[in-house]
Amino acid sequence: MMRVWRWILAILIGAWLPIVFIAWWWNASAESTNPYFPPLSVIWEQFKVNWIFELVPVHVVPSIRNLLVGFLIAAVIAIPAGTLIGASRSGTRYVEPVVDFIRSIPPVALVPIFILLLGLDAQMRITSIAFSASFPILLATIEGVRSTNLVVLDTAKSFRLSRSAILWRVRLPGAMPTVFAGLQVGFQIAFVVTIASEVLGSGFGLGAFTLIATDSFLIVDAWTGVILLGILGYLLNLVFDLVERISLRWYYGQKKLS
Amino acid sequence: MTTPAISIRDVTMDYPTPDGVNHVLDGVSYDVAEGHFVSIVGPSGVGKTTLLRLLTGLATPTGGEIQVRGQRLTSSPEGLAVVLQDYTRSLMPWLTVEKNIALPLRNAKLSRTATRERVEESLAEVGLTGTGRSYPWQLSGGMQQRVSIARAIAVRPSILVMDEPFASVDAQTRFDLEDLVLKVRDDFGITTLMVTHDIDEAVYLSDEIVVLYGKPAVVRDIVKIDIPFPRSQMTTRNDHRFADLRTHVYGMVRGLE
Numbered sequence: 419m420m421r422v423w424r425w426i427l428a429i430l431i432g433a434w435l436p437i438v439f440i441a442w443w444w445n446a447s448a449e450s451t452n453p454y455f456p457p458l459s460v461i462w463e464q465f466k467v468n469w470i471f472e473l474v475p476v477h478v479v480p481s482i483r484n485l486l487v488g489f490l491i492a493a494v495i496a497i498p499a500g501t502l503i504g505a506s507r508s509g510t511r512y513v514e515p516v517v518d519f520i521r522s523i524p525p526v527a528l529v530p531i532f533i534l535l536l537g538l539d540a541q542m543r544i545t546s547i548a549f550s551a552s553f554p555i556l557l558a559t560i561e562g563v564r565s566t567n568l569v570v571l572d573t574a575k576s577f578r579l580s581r582s583a584i585l586w587r588v589r590l591p592g593a594m595p596t597v598f599a600g601l602q603v604g605f606q607i608a609f610v611v612t613i614a615s616e617v618l619g620s621g622f623g624l625g626a627f628t629l630i631a632t633d634s635f636l637i638v639d640a641w642t643g644v645i646l647l648g649i650l651g652y653l654l655n656l657v658f659d660l661v662e663r664i665s666l667r668w669y670y671g672q673k674k675l676s
Numbered sequence: 677m678t679t680p681a682i683s684i685r686d687v688t689m690d691y692p693t694p695d696g697v698n699h700v701l702d703g704v705s706y707d708v709a710e711g712h713f714v715s716i717v718g719p720s721g722v723g724k725t726t727l728l729r730l731l732t733g734l735a736t737p738t739g740g741e742i743q744v745r746g747q748r749l750t751s752s753p754e755g756l757a758v759v760l761q762d763y764t765r766s767l768m769p770w771l772t773v774e775k776n777i778a779l780p781l782r783n784a785k786l787s788r789t790a791t792r793e794r795v796e797e798s799l800a801e802v803g804l805t806g807t808g809r810s811y812p813w814q815l816s817g818g819m820q821q822r823v824s825i826a827r828a829i830a831v832r833p834s835i836l837v838m839d840e841p842f843a844s845v846d847a848q849t850r851f852d853l854e855d856l857v858l859k860v861r862d863d864f865g866i867t868t869l870m871v872t873h874d875i876d877e878a879v880y881l882s883d884e885i886v887v888l889y890g891k892p893a894v895v896r897d898i899v900k901i902d903i904p905f906p907r908s909q910m911t912t913r914n915d916h917r918f919a920d921l922r923t924h925v926y927g928m929v930r931g932l933e
Contacts, residue, residue: 569765576732576758577780577831578751587779591770668770672813 465642481623485612488547496552500559525550526614538619550611551604558600562593679746680707681867688739702892713868715878718888724871757828761840763820767812774808777827798826818849838870887928
């Protein structure tokens with residue numbers, strides 16, 4: 419019972435600022451005649467028409483699908499690659515400068531290049547997302563695997579575990595807290611690139627919707643798109659945190675005790 | 677004469693450092709007889725842990741050689757298990773206790789049921805039946821070190837090597853673990869080598885104590901502990917012989933004799 423109350427209290431503490439902000443926006447915009455800042459009540463009515471759930475299959479589903487597929491491809495490639503590079507003494511030195519260079523280019527700036535190379539279909543968007551998201555994951559994995567604790571390594575060697583068992587069953591699992599830090603950054607980048615990749619040459623997706631609405635002076639629609647983007651980003655992060663908490667139960671449990 | 681379990685032959689170990697070569701061990705020789713419990717003692721920094729790393733094949737001596745049952749050591753040998761001081765690191769925190777114990781069994785290629793049985797037996801041997809599903813960090817320090825010992829004996833080693841195994845636990849737990857190690861040695865007939873800085877512990881547990889001393893370190897003395905087994909925390913530690921031997925070893929380690 420106490421726990422439930424504490425939980426509710428925690429939500430209220432976190433929610434007071436958004437509530438105050440929404441209330442202020444609602445009141446301040448109520449009499450607005452400025453076409454760029456329509457009343458929040460009007461936006462809300464349009465929001466319900468658009469997103470509960472009329473346009474969700476057309477604009478939300480493709481965005482989320484591209485995001486998840488791109489992000490998963492990035493993780494599936496970058497984690498094993500990072501593990502192999504991090505475990506090799508010279509590998510890191512050869513690869514890191516290149517990775518650092520490519521990573522320094524703002525991911526969104528690469529979208530036009532991908533359009534030139536791959537055209538304007540979903541494959542291009544997924545490739546852009548996967549490419550951009552893979553670098554933070556790769557670097558975090560390299561770092562995590564490279565800094566395997568020496569006692570852990572000695573122990574594994576003294577068991578005469580094979581090189582591959584040491585790599586995949588000892589070094590990589592031990593590096594997972596660091597890997598997840600990279601996944602988190604990669605996921606945020608994936609979200610940004612998902613939207614940015616839709617801004618050019620697409621009729622579907624939330625990025626496309628919002629841009630087309632703006633260009634067509636459908637300002638209220640554009641606002642609903644922006645608000646939905648915020649909500650989606652927030653919810654996706656919550657899901658990500660949940661997955662991390664579950665996957666790294668051992669790590670958080672240990673941290674809580676020490 | 678039978679082949680010793682471990683034969684340390686004129687082993688020298690030098691480490692290059694920025695300030696020149698660090699000579700750690702200089703011509704250390706010693707034979708560990710099959711089934712014996714041998715402790716290596718010496719002042720801190722003398723190279724005890726270096727010697728242990730050489731014995732487990734984690735490092736290679738710069739001179740001389742180490743043989744396990746007549747075979748020259750080149751990597752971690754089969755049938756040798758290790759227990760390290762730092763149980764918080766040597767146990768994998770992402771694996772449950774039973775999976776930690778099962779990890780070194782991967783090489784044994786046992787069936788799933790055989791592996792589970794082996795894990796259960798090992799846990800029972802160290803008095804931890806029923807904790808298999810816990811994570812190591814949920815257990816006390818003494819219990820974690822018991823898990824390390826269970827993991828070591830799960831592979832049914834013929835040689836057990838321990839590095840300051842009881843240094844990080846409280847005194848009461850330490851006595852319990854000491855007796856546990858003696859029981860394990862009896863139950864499995866394991867040749868046991870232990871590095872320790874605790875002279876009382878070395879005398880209590882060992883058949884023989886090797887005293888390292890000097891820089892670079894040499895074997896200063898080999899002390900036979902002629903106190904009969906079984907030993908007990910209550911009586912052995914009050915034995916005159918125990919007091920004499922600990923005084924003698926203490927003097928050696930301190931460079932007083």
